[in-house]
Amino acid sequence: MLSPHIHHSEGLDLTQEIIDQFWVTYDEENKQTAPTKDEIITYLTSKGVSKNLAEAVDMVLRPFELRKVGRRKKGVTY
Structure with a gap:
């Protein structure tokens, strides 16, 4: 259940921005659609x-199952 209180911070704004910019096209059935850690860090920095x-x-933001996937390889579906 969500809290009735509203909290706002720069970190939460960044999190929402990354969801909107990178995670909206993620398909759980095709792990290659996930943004890489480097893409996220480069964008934010x-x-x-x-x-x-x-x-x-x-x-x-990164699902646990994607934290150990490693580097994406062309033509390989996880």
Whole structure:
């Protein structure tokens, strides 16, 4: 159940931005559609976000099953 209180922070804004920019096209049936950790971190750090915060945003949003997938290979479906 969601809290009736509204909380706002820069970190939450960044999290929503990454969902909107990178995760809306993710298909659980095709793991290759997931953005890479490097894509997320590069995007956020190019906006002036610290590497630590960029890594934290990626960690929060990345499903556990994708954390161990490793580098994407062309033509391989996970």
